[in-house]
Amino acid sequence: MQLTTRRLNRATLDRQSLLHRAEADVESAVRGAVALQTQSPVSGYIGLWNRVAGFDPADLDAAYKEGRVLRGNPVRMTLHTVAADEYRTFREATEPSLYAAKLGGRIAAAGITGTEAYELSEALYEALFTAGEVRTARECEAWLADRLDAATAKAVWPGIRQYAPLLRAPGAGPWGFTDKVEYTAAPDKPALRDDEAAEAGLAALILRHIEGFGPVSVADVAQFAMVQRGRVKKALVPLDLELHQGPNGEVLYDLPGAALPDEDTPAPPRLMAMWDNVFLAFHDRARTVPPEYRTTLIRNNGDVLPMLLVDGLAAGVWRTVDGAIEATAFHPLPDDVWAALAEEAKSLAALLADRESDVYRRHHHWWDKLPDHQTVVLAGR
Numbered sequence: 001m002q003l004t005t006r007r008l009n010r011a012t013l014d015r016q017s018l019l020h021r022a023e024a025d026v027e028s029a030v031r032g033a034v035a036l037q038t039q040s041p042v043s044g045y046i047g048l049w050n051r052v053a054g055f056d057p058a059d060l061d062a063a064y065k066e067g068r069v070l071r072g073n074p075v076r077m078t079l080h081t082v083a084a085d086e087y088r089t090f091r092e093a094t095e096p097s098l099y100a101a102k103l104g105g106r107i108a109a110a111g112i113t114g115t116e117a118y119e120l121s122e123a124l125y126e127a128l129f130t131a132g133e134v135r136t137a138r139e140c141e142a143w144l145a146d147r148l149d150a151a152t153a154k155a156v157w158p159g160i161r162q163y164a165p166l167l168r169a170p171g172a173g174p175w176g177f178t179d180k181v182e183y184t185a186a187p188d189k190p191a192l193r194d195d196e197a198a199e200a201g202l203a204a205l206i207l208r209h210i211e212g213f214g215p216v217s218v219a220d221v222a223q224f225a226m227v228q229r230g231r232v233k234k235a236l237v238p239l240d241l242e243l244h245q246g247p248n249g250e251v252l253y254d255l256p257g258a259a260l261p262d263e264d265t266p267a268p269p270r271l272m273a274m275w276d277n278v279f280l281a282f283h284d285r286a287r288t289v290p291p292e293y294r295t296t297l298i299r300n301n302g303d304v305l306p307m308l309l310v311d312g313l314a315a316g317v318w319r320t321v322d323g324a325i326e327a328t329a330f331h332p333l334p335d336d337v338w339a340a341l342a343e344e345a346k347s348l349a350a351l352l353a354d355r356e357s358d359v360y361r362r363h364h365h366w367w368d369k370l371p372d373h374q375t376v377v378l379a380g381r
Contacts, residue, residue, distance in 0.1 A: 003245065003252065013278070013312055015259075016051065022051060024051075026048060030081060031086070032051070034212035035082050042175040043273040045273075050271070050273070055351075071167060076094075076224065076225065084187070086208070087167075093204065093225060099192075102159040102163035103163055111152060123147075125165055136180060144157055166183040166184065168182070168183065175355065215252035215260075219284070223281070242257070246284075272307045272309050279297075279298070297317070299366065306319065310341075319364055325348055325377070327341055329373060330370075
């Protein structure tokens with residue numbers, strides 16, 4: 001079956017609980033999202049608010065504190081929140097890429113080998129795991145300095161902290177974490193530098209990516225996980241999957257019998273979190289981001305602005321201004337869409353007001369670079 005971009009859009013929105021908010025607990029909702037991009041902790045809360053009916057942020061606080069969901073870098077080499085029992089599998093799947101990227105050039109320039117850096121990563125993990133400790137970034141760097149020297153420790157710490165199976169430890173901040181970054185050891189240690197574990201993990205991650213974002217291509221999986229396409233192609237061979245043809249003739253993989261909503265299925269407006277994976281889980285991001293807006297919304301430095309989702313597609317951005325939600329649309333929107341966005345804004349403003357009313361403020365400089373637009377203040381205190 002050949003699928004249009006619009007039908008792929010509806011399939012992904014359906015699987016991401018963005019056509020209808022799900023009646024789900026937090027752990028199930030995180031699992032349904034596959035991985036919530038939480039480079040900024042607040043994004044996990046806004047991401048679940050968009051996906052869960054009656055979302056209570058205290059439920060996510062509790063899930064972090066109880067270790068039912070974990071925040072680390074198991075996919076795409078950046079911070080994500082995942083269900084606790086999926087962290088190990090996802091981290092094993094991406095191991096070869098992380099080893100190559102994080103224990104490579106910077107480590108060599110510091111005068112130690114990748115193997116030596118790996119051994120230090122293992123030792124740091126074991127030290128934290130055995131003691132059951134939480135350590136700040138400065139304390140971890142000092143631990144390295146005791147085994148190297150201060151200058152070398154400073155040079156290798158960025159690579160080791162991103163490679164080692166360390167988690168961000170939850171704290172008392174408004175969004176579950178404090179500004180002072182603290183690390184703890186993953187409770188179920190992934191098998192590192194283990195080819196069999198990496199290939200088994202990748203097969204599992206592919207199935208989960210398809211379940212949460214499919215149908216997808218080889219390039220989509222490689223983009224989402226940040227792994228080599230050759231590994232993806234090899235891992236796909238034994239899997240029992242349904243094949244479709246994409247808009248440009250590419251092969252798309254899906255779970256047998258998975259739902260594919262009609263392309264005319266209504267998609268309600270949403271106010272999406274920064275870095276939401278509904279915009280990032282694909283090589284071909286036209287599924288949710290119109291090509292003419294892509295460079296405005298997804299910046300060269302990696303910032304992915306908080307977007308308006310209208311009829312399933314990015315249509316502009318939003319930000320907090322003096323406790324209000326300000327929406328900026330890049331093309332004219334009908335009155336009923338503005339009304340629906342206003343209702344969403346009331347709910348979001350209430351969510352933020354109890355914790356931190358002015359979120360993402362350090363990213364507001366991007367608003368000076370927006371194209372022609374219409375700006376509306378939707379809701380405030």
